[in-house]
Amino acid sequence: xxxxxxxxxxxxxxxxxxxxxxxxxxxxxxxxxxxxxxxxxxxxxxxxxxxxxxxxxxxxxxxxxxxxxxxxxxxxxxxxxxxxxxxxxxxxxxxxxxxxxxxxxxxxxxxxxxxxxxxxxxxxxxxxxxxxxxxxxxxxxxxxxxxxxxxxxxxxxxxxxxxxxxxxxxxxxxxxxxxxxxxxxxxxxxxxxxxxxxxxxxxxxxxxxxxxxxxxxxxxxxxxxxxxxxxxxxxxxxxxxxxxxxxxxxxxxxxxxxxxxxxxxxxxxxxxxxxxxxxxxxxxxxxxxxxxxxxxxxxxxxxx
Amino acid sequence: xxxxxxxxxxxxxxxxxxxxxxxxxxxxxxxxxxxxxxxxxxxxxxxxxxxxxxxxxxxxxxxxxxxxxxxxxxxxxxxxxxxxxxxxxxxxxxxxxxxxxxxxxxxxxxxxxxxxxxxxxxxxxxxxxxxxxxxxxxxxxxxxxxxxxxxxxxxxxxxxxxxxxxxxxxxxxxxxxxxxxxxxxxxxxxxxxxxxxxxxxxxxxxxxxxxxxxxxxxxxxxxxxxxxxxxxxxxxxxxxxxxxxxxxxxxxxxxxxxxxxxxxxxxxxxxxxxxxxxxxxxxxxxxxxxxxxxxxxxxxxxxxxxxxxxxxxxxxxxxxxxxxxxxxxxxxxxxxxxxxxxxxxxxxxxxxxxxxxxxxxx
Numbered sequence: 103x104x105x106x107x108x109x110x111x112x113x114x115x116x117x118x119x120x121x122x123x124x125x126x127x128x129x130x131x132x133x134x135x136x137x138x139x140x141x142x143x144x145x146x147x148x149x150x151x152x153x154x155x156x157x158x159x160x161x162x163x164x165x166x167x168x169x170x171x172x173x174x175x176x177x178x179x180x181x182x183x184x185x186x187x188x189x190x191x192x193x194x195x196x197x198x199x200x201x202x203x204x205x206x207x208x209x210x211x212x213x214x215x216x217x218x219x220x221x222x223x224x225x226x227x228x229x230x231x232x233x234x235x236x237x238x239x240x241x242x243x244x245x246x247x248x249x250x251x252x253x254x255x256x257x258x259x260x261x262x263x264x265x266x267x268x269x270x271x272x273x274x275x276x277x278x279x280x281x282x283x284x285x286x287x288x289x290x291x292x293x294x295x296x297x298x299x300x301x302x303x304x305x306x307x308x309x310x311x312x313x314x315x316x317x318x319x320x321x322x323x324x325x326x327x328x329x330x331x332x333x334x335x336x337x338x339x340x341x342x343x344x345x346x347x348x349x350x351x352x353x354x355x356x357x358x359x360x361x362x363x364x365x366x367x368x369x370x371x372x373x374x375x376x377x378x379x380x381x382x383x384x385x386x387x388x389x390x391x392x393x394x395x396x397x398x399x400x401x402x403x404x405x406x
Numbered sequence: 407x408x409x410x411x412x413x414x415x416x417x418x419x420x421x422x423x424x425x426x427x428x429x430x431x432x433x434x435x436x437x438x439x440x441x442x443x444x445x446x447x448x449x450x451x452x453x454x455x456x457x458x459x460x461x462x463x464x465x466x467x468x469x470x471x472x473x474x475x476x477x478x479x480x481x482x483x484x485x486x487x488x489x490x491x492x493x494x495x496x497x498x499x500x501x502x503x504x505x506x507x508x509x510x511x512x513x514x515x516x517x518x519x520x521x522x523x524x525x526x527x528x529x530x531x532x533x534x535x536x537x538x539x540x541x542x543x544x545x546x547x548x549x550x551x552x553x554x555x556x557x558x559x560x561x562x563x564x565x566x567x568x569x570x571x572x573x574x575x576x577x578x579x580x581x582x583x584x585x586x587x588x589x590x591x592x593x594x595x596x597x598x599x600x601x602x603x604x605x606x607x608x609x610x611x612x613x614x615x616x617x618x619x620x621x622x623x624x625x626x627x628x629x630x631x632x633x634x635x636x637x638x639x640x641x642x643x644x645x646x647x648x649x650x651x652x653x654x655x656x657x658x659x660x661x662x663x664x665x666x667x668x669x670x671x672x673x674x675x676x677x678x679x680x681x682x683x684x685x686x687x688x689x690x691x692x693x694x695x696x697x698x699x700x701x702x703x704x705x706x707x708x709x710x711x712x713x714x715x716x717x718x719x720x721x722x723x724x725x726x727x728x729x730x731x732x733x734x735x736x737x738x739x740x741x742x743x744x745x746x747x748x749x750x751x752x753x754x755x756x757x758x759x760x761x762x763x764x765x766x767x768x
Contacts (some may be wrong), residue, residue: 142420217513291490293486293487293488293490293492294492295491295494296455296457296477296484296486297484297486297490297491297551298492298503299457299476299477299478300455300477300478300480300482300483300484300552301503301504301507301551301555302478302504302507302508302555303478303480303507304478307507311492311503312492315493315494316493318494
């Protein structure tokens, strides 16, 4: 009976249930990607005219012929930003997880809640929280504290812009990393750490020789995840420094955004995005290759 | 090492896992903590290991109070029910781990690993990880890891329960022999009375957090202190019948419906004061004799041949009796048979306090 139903209504049911979401994905995901790819080969500007100019945008981007003097700086910024935020997230997440799960289990919930707050906030709030804290006038949080104790105010966002955006993104990443690491630590059987304790290991040695090796998979996963996330991130940079002062924190995707939606150079901006998509896909393939997709997507990351 | 548990109580919120436990474990002794799950035996073991702090009472190693000594400084070796081998290390590295932490020089370390591996017959599996070993091999590696540091005390938490039945019998004998050869004080937690009986020098039976009795396997089997120990020790377990003791004329009779059992003369003297009390009669399956040629109200319910003997379940008014009969006995389910008890083999318990009032040979 069920087989009959399945046969008769198979295609119709598939179309009925999958159709709407498939249409949405195609309309809002595939179509824009294809459009972006096409636009990257035009000189499209404010007038929205499709003037195909071949590889002109890419030539400019790579500094062949008329070069864009900002590209090397943006490339360096992107690398510094990504490689700076990554250890903040992974190491910070590990420290908090190990501390809250092992050293002070009682205080753990409090700690994890505090570090989870950024994830619960709307991005704009999180961004402005940082912008306001490091505001260069005496109304900013840290300057208010400084002037209260008689210290001169500091132009934080001008003197340390990169450190601030790296920390803002890194701290946001901690919330997810910490959640994943804490869950992984919770699945380590208590007998294992007890055995290590009987064997003579101190809390630090248990962490180093037992906990961390068993967290290998979650650590690799979170590193790969956040590597891609930071590479594509621009929201918090835009909210906190806007890429400034003078392109000092301008990262790749923010530059693409500025080109397309501030300077209305759609074609040139699209070329940056296309390149980023290529980098993303290559990185993704690399990660999946290194980890083995099947292993990554199946259960049992903690081999016990 | 001599271990003294002195009036140990361990309370978890509203659960009293161990209540007022006092126990002396002699140097070189093999002591089993025996009881059903939830009886507090594992809590006792983990408290001796130092993972739990006593709520009250103390634990002494060789007369020295160790309540504030962390597990790593107690010089103990421990084998967990799950073996708890480090999954990311080979067998060799698992065994080396405690030695590395103690900064034993490399050469001595390798020698000691080799010795303990040879002793346990696991030289072949040293390069393998736990995931690539059988349960029996994992258990030997766990034992090697516990022994390689030459601990003063060996703690075993249900070490045999994850092995298959055949291997369990092999390991039982090997563990016992190993313990005797090394002369290492060993405390062994188990819920399996056969394991405790076969391996331990002495057994401490725990029930609902309270110590019931401590003694040699023979002691517990022949002279149980109460109903719980009597019912726990021995397979198949002892049969219990609610009876009352009545004086009819000159005789003392244990009575239960149509069943009557006249106490022999020597017992009459000692049990005279129990007349009209509610008692529980305990009969070991091997102490009951079935007489197929007689007829009574007892009916054969089922016969289970075990090869060496046959386990017969007999239905008597209001109860089922397990009887171990000779293997050649010809019995059909449903037939009525007679049954007899050797008068010097009976146990009697107080129905209220469950204390033993009479055990054979007393």
